[in-house]
Amino acid sequence: MVSVKILGSGCANCKRLEAVVAKVIAERGIDAAIEKVTDYAHMMRWNILQTPGLVINDTLVSAGRIPSESEITAWLTQH
Amino acid sequence: MHSGEEAGGIFVLFYVRFFAMTQVLSSPAEHARAADRRAWLIVTGAAIVWLVAYRSIQPLAHWLTYGVIGLQPGSHLGESVAFFLYDVPKILLLLSGMIFVISTVRSFFSPERTRALLAGKREGVGNLLAASLGVVTPFCSCSAVPLFIGFVEAGIPLGVTFSFLIAAPMVNEVALVMLFGLFGWQIAALYMAAGLAIAIASGMVIGRLQMERYVEDFVWQIRSGGGAVVVTDPTWSQRFALAWQSTREIVGRVWLYVIIGIAVGAGIHGYVPEQAMADIMGREAWWSVPAAVLLGVPLYANAAGVMPVIQALIAKGAALGTALAFMMAVVALSLPEMIILRRVLKPRLIITFIGITAVGIVAIGYLFNLMI
Known part of the structure; x- marks a missing residue:
């Protein structure tokens, strides 16, 4: 199972990323x-x-932006 | 018929050539270069459309007000409507165009790079550099806490960190573009210089006060894993895409405030008598500068809407220094940001930060009222 962590304290972009x-x-x-x-x-x-x-399996993959769906898909399937 | 066939022929020729090109462009680097060329072409085209639109606002507003609606030139209502119809598209166009340009410039900077540049810098030089980088580094007050922790942990002095934190929201792109659109580049430049001066001076004072112990204790205990994202250079097409995204976001957030602000400003423009504001907001009223700063603190969300109102007030006799002090307080001393920063700063440091910055803003207000 992939573990995904969203870092952020309830800002608008944190919710959007989630x-x-x-x-x-x-x-x-x-x-x-x-x-x-x-x-x-x-x-x-x-x-x-x-x-x-955005942290995937304990590794930070992005910060300060909302990555595209294809980027997220790639990260989630690679791990 | 003939020209249509010819155009069709040219189109097919282009299509074939394009197809041949895509066949040749097999390496990723070549693809990126082709995407960049396309992006530049789109941006250049958009810039031409923007210029034509910007040029046609004034005659269009005039024609709509006095021709289509049929208002009397020189009448109160006519002046208000013409002002509104001219300023709304002008400011919205300026905002979109310039925020796009500024966002593109900002794609060359990042908080990670700024931190690397500031690490190891001493007071003075560090404050100057931090304030300047605060203007160009992309910054959102929602990220103020991780940024603060990250800076302090990298060994950047507290005062230098504050210079950044004061300059970043104060000399922001919306404020600069609105000032440029409503008052001209001289006032926008003056505002920027004043904002930088306040950020540098306030940061140096906070540094001298040695208030490290008024930072929440957990901040000093954090030992991060050092797993920061690797910052890679985006391509031009990625820069433009990012800039376009942030332009849409910013304009989407402020356009309604701008329209409301201009509507109120238009009302003042047409109806409030000349010199009416001179008594309350003129330079003779010494108390107006501190009063404007006090009034500005809770008004965070309406920074974009406040400015057209200020322009109208100035036209009716309010002093420029008072108006600029009000604006600076609105953007630099916002209540929501203080609440966010309270997570890492003890009350004493927050109050010191607000106090010193407010004193700086009041001083700038008086200085401008004396000079201009």
Whole structure:
């Protein structure tokens, strides 16, 4: 199972990113669990400077932007 | 018939050539270059359309007001309507065009790069660099906390970090474009210089006060894993795509405020008598600058809408320094950002930050009222 973490404390883009990831997971039937990280001390483990951050299997793949669906699909299927 | 056939022939020829080209362009680098050429072509085309549209606003507004609606030139209503019909498309076009350009420029910068540039810089030079980078680095107040932690953790002095945090929202693209559109480039440049000066000075003062212990303790305990994203250089087509996305986002967020603001401004323009504002907001009223700053703090969301109103007020006798101080307070000392920053700053440091920045803004307000 792929572990997905959304880093960000409830900003508009964090919610949008979560929706896109959920959509990709549902469409592709990927076995994944989404976890939201809202605690700053926790999310700084990945050394981000901008929210939202996207962490897949403990690796930060993007920060400060909403990646496209194809990018997210690639990350989710590669891992 | 003949020319149609000819055009069809040319089209087929182009199509074949294009097809041949795509066959040859097999490497990813070649593909990226072709995409960049296409992106530049689209942007150039859009720029030409933009210029033509911008040029035709004034005659169009005039024709609509006095020709189509049939209002009397020189009447209160006529002046208000003409002002509204001219300013709304002008400001919206300026906003879209210039935010696109600014966003493209910003794609060359990132918070990660800015942090790398600032790390190891001392006070003074560091404050100057931080304030300047604050203007061009893409920044959203929703990311203020991770940015603050990331800067402090990289060893950037507190005062230098604050110079960045003050300049980034104060000298923002919406404020600059609105000032440029409503008052001309001189006032926009003056505003930028004043904003930078406040950010540098406030940051240096906060640095001197040595307030490190008023940063929340958890910030100093964080040891990040160092797993930052690798920043790669985007291609031109990606830069334009990103710029277009942020233009749509920003204009989508502010257009309604702009229209409402201009409508209120148009009303003031046509109906409030000349010099009516001189008594309350003129340069003789010494208390108007601090009052404007106090009034500006809770007005965050309406930064775009406030400016057309200010323009109308200035036209009726309000002093420019007072108006600029009000605007700076609106964008730099916003309540929502303070609430976000409270997560990493203890109350004493927040109050110091607000106090010093407010004093700087008031000083700039007085200075402009004296000078201009």
